[in-house]
Amino acid sequence: ERDGGGRLYPGHIRASPLQKALLAAGSALAALRDPYRHDMVAVLGETTGCLVLPNLRDKMRNDPEGSRILQERPRIRLATLDVEGLRRLPEGTLGREYLRFLEDNKVSPDTRMPAKFVDDEELAYVIQRYREVHDLMHTLLGMPTNMLGEVVVKWFEAVQTGLPMCVLGAAFGPIHLNARKLQVLATELIPWAVRSGRNANCVLNIYYEQRWEQPVASLREEIGIFPPP
């Protein structure tokens, strides 16, 4: 742990099994206390994801579009997005709606934390891709970035990826919601998210950057996401 050796990718931190266990427990508690600690959610994902990430990676390898993503390693960054080009796209296309989502909710794809505690650089990319695609999930599901929207997306992602962090977030996220929202969540939103998650193909296998012009409705149909309630 002392020197700079043993780093598989920039930002990689080698942690012992004891440290990973402590990190998992500590980040879970920290995220529960303050759900806006995105860094803690990220750490939780990395330290608990080790069993699931290889499955996700294999799903990508077995799909032609997914394996292209693994090879080309695209990153979603404001610098590489042609923002004005996206703005000019017709209403209802993925690119236009994604941009609208970013601006309405005042978020940026650049705030996604890079992976630190994953000990395989391909798996580090997989979890990175999952994080960067999260905003596109919001767009495809039509969910805003408030607590309720985030919980719905987490349910969808939990079913899709099986990442323990998503499962925990889906299970414990609703703690911060009031009764009225919980009702809507339980009766309409969660069942829809779960059904869509089960029905849909693996969302990590879509090369979103090559589909900006595709209408959102058509992409939803292609993937297998049911229209939002």
Next chain:
Amino acid sequence: VYQVFESVARKYDVMNDSMSLGIHRVWKDVLLHKMNPSPGTLLLDVAGGTGDIAFRFINYVRSVRERQLRRKLKHHQNLSWQEIADSYQEEAIKPLGDSQVVVCDINTEMLKVGRQKAEHLGYSEGLSWVVGNAEELPFGDEKFDVYTVAFGIRNVTHIDLALQEAYRVLKPGGRFLCLEFSQVTNPVLSRLYDLYSFQIIPVLGEIIAGDWKSYQYLVESIRRFPPQEEFKEMIEDAGFLKVDYQNLTSGIVAIHSGFKL
């Protein structure tokens, strides 16, 4: 080093409490008792960032002053009411008895946190906050009665220069006091301490401050610092006399003391 402390400044106090389980407060109290300052002392606290030593100094001097005034009153049984009222006024005007502490730190973020803490806790007079480098202090020669550096000197690139500067700014008769991490004397405890330092502290840094790397650096800098005897010799090299040290908590920290005579 500067960037490490910039990111660390905000959460500094929380991390100190978490890492040392609050024991750092005891260590600092011991430092003040060893110093035993009397009212009228001029203290320079270097790398004092968030003000822990400075506030303790003020509290100590204030209580010494109160005791002084009360003792004076007791001795003069035949005081007139006017004289008694005057001495209460004296206590009100000069609660510190002209004692002063200058907190000097290279990092403006740490000083900012310190100033905010002072305001929050109600410390107003006798305190100054100055930006400065321990290797080249912005003060004239022979200005201070006591020079302290608590958990700061291990971060200085040229420790010998800092010690020389300490010697320069102290008045003749002045005292140098350093509270710093040192080498653990007991081999069993040393193993446990290493385990704790390398396994737990970076994790705490990540969870509490979102900063693994800074606390990894901290743990490494502690290991690199010279052990008790070697540091004692360095202090003697700078010209200090009657240099000795006191181990606390089996050598996890040590207080080194020297005089400019």
